[in-house]
Structure formats: C-alpha cells, structure tokens
Amino acid sequence: MAGEYLTFRLGQEEYGIDILKVQEIRGYEQPTRIAHAPHFLKGVVNLRGTIVPIVDMRLKFNCSQAEYNSFTVVIILHLRARIVGIVVDSVSDVLQLQSDQIRPAPEVETSVDANCIVGLGALSERMLILLDIERLMSGVDMGLVAA
Template sequence: MNSPETHEIAELVSDGSQFLAFRLGEEEYGLEILRVQEIKGYSKITPLPNTPHEIKGVMNLRGAVVPIIDLRTRLGMREAEYTVFTVIIVVTVGTKIVGLVVDAVSDVLNVEPEMVVPAPDLGAGVDVSFLTGIARTGDRLVSLLNIDRLVGNASEPAALTA
C-alpha cells in the first residue's frame, strides 16, 4: 500500500466517500459527489467553431456560459443518440464549471477504501491516468474518474476557458 497510485486512492476515499454513478453505454463510472454542482436534463447546446470533437459547445446556466464535453467522445467511445435519459452533469474543475454529457445517472455510491483497487496497468499504449481506481460494489465494477485529469487533458482552446 505504498505506491503513489495506492496513496492517491487512499486520499480519495479516506473515510468513505460518495460518488455519483453514471453510465456510458454498458460501462459504469463514478465522480466524486462533492464535485457535482447539479444534474440537468439534456438541453440545447450552442456549438462553437474550431473546437475538439468532444466539446459539443456551450450552454447558458443561469447567466454563466458553461462548456459542454461529451464524455463518450472524450473517452474514445462510439457516439450514441441522446435519449430522454441523457443528462448533463455540471461539475467544478478547478475554478471552472464544465458540463459532462452522459447516457444516464444511476445512483450515489458509498465507497469505502477497501472497496477500491488501483486501475490495472494495460501497457504503454493504454492511458488510464484519468482513473483513480475501480470500486467493487456487490457484483458491479465502477471506474472512478479523476475529473481534473480527464477534463484537464482535453484539448483546451477557448471552449474550456469560458
């Protein structure tokens, strides 16, 4: 339990933490609940020219212009049609507010430190640095995202500095 990855996981879930669980296709992911500002039904997004494919545009959130990132595209998954279950999770990333498009929100998970294992090393060609670990809850495996690394690694032209 002395590796840097294990130390980071221990800090993340030190006294048991809550994560918002959501789905992208058949995969389930979790975000620290304290980073979630709100969950909104999918609504109109204004596209921006000359932005990376995963940045769908911006939306007006009570007067603030918020960049919207499609997490499916950001994670290299196949695009899917948006449905009535598609939502935008509004999160804080540093001093920014960003919206993340996901297929559906599942529930809130209580994650104890012993439930989390480090993300597996899949070799040099596979980047798993955006995962803080994988939580085992019953028969489910939930990939816990490090939203700072995931969104911070996105191409950041004007869309993310809004």
C-alpha cells in the first residue's frame, strides 16, 4: 500500500489514488451526453481518437452538485485495457506515503463501497481517503470495465 498517490478534492474531502493508474490530467470540457447512461456518467469525450467515458465523482459519491469552474479537472485513468475520465473539484498534489502513514479504513456506512477504500493516509493535519480506483470503476453499476 505504500507508494505515490495523486490527491484530489471532492467538496471538503481529500482522496488519493495510485499515481500509476493516472494517464493525464486535463481541464474540464463538456462531454457528449449518452442516452440512458447512469446519472453520474456525464458522457464521452474524444481523446486523440479514443472515446473516453467521463464519470462525475461528485455524483457517483452522492455529493451535493458542485459547480464546474476553472479548478474542475478530469483525471484520465488507465485501468486494465480501458481509459476512463473522472471529474473532480481539483487536484492537490502527488504524495509519497509510507506504510506507517496508512491506517485501515473504519467500518462505517459511506457513499463509497467499503471494498474500494484501501485505507486512510495520515499526514500531519491532513487525512486522505485512499481509493482502489480500479475496483471502484469496475463496479457493476458502472458498466465500464468488463471483469
């Protein structure tokens, strides 16, 4: 679990994902909507010839709808053989976490599947929710990644 994590914000919470899953970070652009898609799937964008589904993590995690502004970014992820974009409020930084800085996640009801939380990163005053982004994006409700 020790390693480098890209940190991003959704509302007041700060999350971390494995930096090795991140392909690039882009400014938000309005995706092309897809009919009958789940509410959190904003649509798709054409990224250099690859059609990339865009998931709004605020909607996925049942956050209050945040505004799209100059800080809103899309993190392009490379998950197995699939490229997926996630919309977040802002990207913070890349942090190196050691094993002793990662605590087990508490067993509580959250809007995030508990199996997708790998732990909590503790850094002085900051607390990061570390996500298994590949598992989160391959959930049945996503319909994005085949098992």
